[in-house]
Amino acid sequence: MVPTSYYVLLSAILFTIGALGPLIRRNAIVLFMSVELMLNAANLALVAFARQQVNINGQVLVFFVISVAAAEVAVGLALLVAIFRTRRTTDVDEVSTLKG
Amino acid sequence: MLNFIWIIPLLPLVGFLVNVFAIKRERDAGYVASGVVGAAFLFALLAFLQLGTLPAEERMVDVVLWSWISTGDFRVPFGLMFDPLTGVMTLLVTGVGGLIHVYSIGYMHGDVRPVRFFAYLNLFIFMMLILVMADNMLLLFLGWEGVGLCSFLLIGHWFDRNRVPPGLVPSKAAVKAFVVNRVGDAAILLAMVAIFVNFGSLNFFNIELGETILQGFVENAGLIGAATVTIPGDTFLLTTTISFLLLIGVTGKSAQVPLFVWLPDAMAGPTPVSALIHAATMVTAGVYLIARTHPIFSGFTLGLVTWVGALTALIAGTAAIAQWDIKRVLAYSTVSQLGFMVAAAGMGAYAVAIFHLLTHGIFKALLFLGSGSVIHGAHDNQDMRKMGGLRKDMPVTFWTFLIGAAALAGVFPLAGFWSKDEILATAWSNNIIIFFILLTTSLATAFYMGRQVALVFFGEQRDKSYHAHESGSFMTIPLMVLMVGALVGGVMNLPGTHWLGHWLEPVLAEEAVELNIVLAVVTGILAVLAALGGWWYYVANAAKVKVGAQDPLYHYLGAFWEGFQEAWYFDDFYNNTVVRGYRGLSNFLARVFDPEGIDGIVNGVGWVLTRAATGVRSLQTGYVRTYAFIFLVGVILIIGYLVVAL
Numbered sequence: 175m176v177p178t179s180y181y182v183l184l185s186a187i188l189f190t191i192g193a194l195g196p197l198i199r200r201n202a203i204v205l206f207m208s209v210e211l212m213l214n215a216a217n218l219a220l221v222a223f224a225r226q227q228v229n230i231n232g233q234v235l236v237f238f239v240i241s242v243a244a245a246e247v248a249v250g251l252a253l254l255v256a257i258f259r260t261r262r263t264t265d266v267d268e269v270s271t272l273k274g
Numbered sequence: 275m276l277n278f279i280w281i282i283p284l285l286p287l288v289g290f291l292v293n294v295f296a297i298k299r300e301r302d303a304g305y306v307a308s309g310v311v312g313a314a315f316l317f318a319l320l321a322f323l324q325l326g327t328l329p330a331e332e333r334m335v336d337v338v339l340w341s342w343i344s345t346g347d348f349r350v351p352f353g354l355m356f357d358p359l360t361g362v363m364t365l366l367v368t369g370v371g372g373l374i375h376v377y378s379i380g381y382m383h384g385d386v387r388p389v390r391f392f393a394y395l396n397l398f399i400f401m402m403l404i405l406v407m408a409d410n411m412l413l414l415f416l417g418w419e420g421v422g423l424c425s426f427l428l429i430g431h432w433f434d435r436n437r438v439p440p441g442l443v444p445s446k447a448a449v450k451a452f453v454v455n456r457v458g459d460a461a462i463l464l465a466m467v468a469i470f471v472n473f474g475s476l477n478f479f480n481i482e483l484g485e486t487i488l489q490g491f492v493e494n495a496g497l498i499g500a501a502t503v504t505i506p507g508d509t510f511l512l513t514t515t516i517s518f519l520l521l522i523g524v525t526g527k528s529a530q531v532p533l534f535v536w537l538p539d540a541m542a543g544p545t546p547v548s549a550l551i552h553a554a555t556m557v558t559a560g561v562y563l564i565a566r567t568h569p570i571f572s573g574f575t576l577g578l579v580t581w582v583g584a585l586t587a588l589i590a591g592t593a594a595i596a597q598w599d600i601k602r603v604l605a606y607s608t609v610s611q612l613g614f615m616v617a618a619a620g621m622g623a624y625a626v627a628i629f630h631l632l633t634h635g636i637f638k639a640l641l642f643l644g645s646g647s648v649i650h651g652a653h654d655n656q657d658m659r660k661m662g663g664l665r666k667d668m669p670v671t672f673w674t675f676l677i678g679a680a681a682l683a684g685v686f687p688l689a690g691f692w693s694k695d696e697i698l699a700t701a702w703s704n705n706i707i708i709f710f711i712l713l714t715t716s717l718a719t720a721f722y723m724g725r726q727v728a729l730v731f732f733g734e735q736r737d738k739s740y741h742a743h744e745s746g747s748f749m750t751i752p753l754m755v756l757m758v759g760a761l762v763g764g765v766m767n768l769p770g771t772h773w774l775g776h777w778l779e780p781v782l783a784e785e786a787v788e789l790n791i792v793l794a795v796v797t798g799i800l801a802v803l804a805a806l807g808g809w810w811y812y813v814a815n816a817a818k819v820k821v822g823a824q825d826p827l828y829h830y831l832g833a834f835w836e837g838f839q840e841a842w843y844f845d846d847f848y849n850n851t852v853v854r855g856y857r858g859l860s861n862f863l864a865r866v867f868d869p870e871g872i873d874g875i876v877n878g879v880g881w882v883l884t885r886a887a888t889g890v891r892s893l894q895t896g897y898v899r900t901y902a903f904i905f906l907v908g909v910i911l912i913i914g915y916l917v918v919a920l
Binding site: 193196197198200205266267270271 | 896898899902903
């Protein structure tokens, strides 16, 4: 049996990679993938802890996260298409008119 | 009829509404307006006669139409009352008012805004009737303000004219009247608050309202006044304050010292307005108010009332001598006669004051209407220096005006003789100084009326550029009716019968003034001599009277004459203090305080915010990356804090 700490460590690594995405990349699609990575890192941690605690709640919560993430992706991709149609780019730095 | 007294004020209100909404033609407006006031007079006469059939102590009807205001303890009914005092006032307002309406049909013929004029006249009659029929202070105040509003509207009837004789601007005169009256009205408002705090009700007399009984403050003035309460709630002190505040209100509405300055300027309005509002009815509201609330006037305030009245009489009486404008003489004369009434009221002779109010209402309306007829016949000329000899061209106006002038001068046996004689007799037995002030004034009165008659009707016409003509019958018939009133008005209260005094006894319980035969004969002879003196002097010196030259009397009186001309410089005093001070303050506020102060604060706040924001705005890069980074740093800091702290 793999110790829970391994899962948590993997989850932390995945989350860090995901969190780095928005900081160093400018392609909007890559940003989406990074967000998905962070969500799934959190999912992994939830499932791992749930299994350790022998508690079904964490696993149920993961299903909610997945479905919300799916909805979020749908909206996000739609936005992305709209931005691409007007701007001909997916570079988020090009879409920076909303600044003070 | 007595339960239907609300018909009396309702009629002019209907006339007003009909005139405003339905009438387009000048003639219709005049007929409707006169008709409703005439009908109101008939109803008032019916109510008056029916009131007379009741026993003396039951002559008081109160009709509560509806509950007007009801919040907690503050309950005000919309109630009308009819008692002997209200009765005579109602008859004066509708009777003289009706005649002036008829006269206006002739006088306002061809005016630019006749329908509006008649509508306002009707509204005025309505408000005046509310004023005299109100059974509580608040409703009285509604009428009080209403007549003030109508006065403002009618003084400014020719608001589009820049200048009317004698050099007045109608719109400014209207505003002046309104603003000066505000001073007095503010005092009335304060008085009402004090009355409510002190007596718990604004009603004059006890009335039943639903299941409760509202205590009338006039009826209970003695009871509560007799109770002693320690300072600051001392009841004696409070009633003195109340009566003092009421006196200030009276000085505003009834044009007394020191607030009389608006009335001479009010002559910028059409002459029927001067006759109706600024001579016969509205300005007497103050005298009516004193008479109505007299139980709360105590010794100190009554003395003040007497002096205010006497000084007003003297100041305005002397001012009237030195005027050239035909209406301005009468305006100052009105102020002076109102001073007589107020002085009489101050000496406790309320019935005498009301007697003079009634006779004065008749003969002063006659004089004003007569002067209007002269102005009309002399082609809108108001300067007496350009008149002279008009008795040949305008015989009816001459004779009626002569009777009115003699009545005002106090010539036996006309109306003014009896009422003025009673005031003088009262003063004789009360205060000898007041008596001599009033006697001097009454001689001045006789003198300036003699002067006016001489200047207008005698000698030769000095300015021959116009041809005077007699006015039409719409104007002369009211003159003749009023002339009869001025001739026989004295029978109301002849010595011996004292009909008016007895009639008013339930309201104004007081001893009838004894006829002082020596005094009456002496003052009567003096008045005739003064009138003849004024007449003779200006007939003899008619050649010296011309535009640009000083009055013949100026030679003898010099600086005094100038003081008389300017009404003892009250207007200059106000111009130099109140008006100039207020203008200075307004200038400072508009030119300095507003742009520098108020705008400075607003602009300063904006400037500070802009400056503070320039530092923060660079954080808003618009790059998602930056936001994500800051977000991440924040999360790490919070988690770090939690880890370290826990």
